[in-house]
Amino acid sequence: MAQEMTGNENIGKEELARRPIRSFVLRQGRLTHAQQRALDELMPVFGVPYAPVILDLDSLFGREGSPKVLEIGFGMGDSTAKIAQSQPECDFIGVEVHTPGVGSLLKQIGELQLNNLRIIQHDAVEVLQHMIADASLDGVHIFFPDPWHKKRHHKRRLIQAAFVKLLCSKMKAGAYLHVATDWQEYAEWVLDILQQEPLLENTAQSYAPKPDYRPLTKFENRGIKLGHGVWDIIFRRK
Numbered sequence: 001m002a003q004e005m006t007g008n009e010n011i012g013k014e015e016l017a018r019r020p021i022r023s024f025v026l027r028q029g030r031l032t033h034a035q036q037r038a039l040d041e042l043m044p045v046f047g048v049p050y051a052p053v054i055l056d057l058d059s060l061f062g063r064e065g066s067p068k069v070l071e072i073g074f075g076m077g078d079s080t081a082k083i084a085q086s087q088p089e090c091d092f093i094g095v096e097v098h099t100p101g102v103g104s105l106l107k108q109i110g111e112l113q114l115n116n117l118r119i120i121q122h123d124a125v126e127v128l129q130h131m132i133a134d135a136s137l138d139g140v141h142i143f144f145p146d147p148w149h150k151k152r153h154h155k156r157r158l159i160q161a162a163f164v165k166l167l168c169s170k171m172k173a174g175a176y177l178h179v180a181t182d183w184q185e186y187a188e189w190v191l192d193i194l195q196q197e198p199l200l201e202n203t204a205q206s207y208a209p210k211p212d213y214r215p216l217t218k219f220e221n222r223g224i225k226l227g228h229g230v231w232d233i234i235f236r237r238k
């Protein structure tokens with residue numbers, strides 16, 4: 001995952017100048033038949049269309065008081081599905097822009113019959129701003145966000161001070177924010193930004209041990225065998 005997306009050439013210079021800086025570049029991904037079928041059949045059931053209207057999360061999941069966890073950038077959704085399956089008492093909202101990933105997670109929702117997971121296919125910044133009520137989240141997962149290695153691309157990194165402030169406003173007191181990355185320099189960047197946010201406190205001295213609920217991805221397993229590191233950073237909302 002410490003692989004930089006190089007799709008900038010897909011965006012016209014004018015468009016780049018006009019639009020706000022985003023943490024992703026939309027690429028045309030190929031869909032498998034199974035992903036397409038899942039999109040056709042399950043998106044109407046488990047997808048929440050983007051609209052600038054605050055969601056009532058209890059009615060979205062049809063139950064009151066269950067912990068609500070938001071995941072940003074779930075990729076192909078393998079960890080998301082495993083976590084939702086292992087924590088049936090929690091409700092999960094996964095946000096991702098990449099269509100094959102959305103299809104992949106919908107397919108897993110169907111196979112595993114997960115009722116505690118909903119998907120929003122849209123920019124997570126706008127979802128947070130316009131769809132998530134203040135102080136409504138019990139947890140936030142951001143696993144392997146695009147590291148945007150090059151210095152001139154650092155402004156595209158999802159984790160920025162203003163974004164963290166936005167997240168804090170949506171988190172309940174005591175809620176957790178869990179970021180994992182395999183890029184050491186991004187880990188240091190994240191740790192530094194989270195430490196500077198007065199509404200957050202670190203749950204560890206610096207990096208946290210990997211909690212059991214975050215599954216080891218195939219990619220991560222391979223990396224560990226090659227001696228590569230993964231850093232978990234877990235802060236709590238005061």
Ligand SMILES: C[S@@+](CC[C@H](N)C(=O)[O-])C[C@H]1O[C@@H](n2cnc3c(N)ncnc32)[C@H](O)[C@@H]1O
Nearest residue numbers: 023024073074075096097098123124143144146
């Ligand atoms: C490197 S991938 C990691 C995927 C997954 N979390 C994993 O661990 O395999 C980062 C993902 O974040 C998504 N992403 C980046 N910025 C986003 C945003 N602002 N809103 C929604 N998704 C975003 C990208 O589309 C990409 O799929």
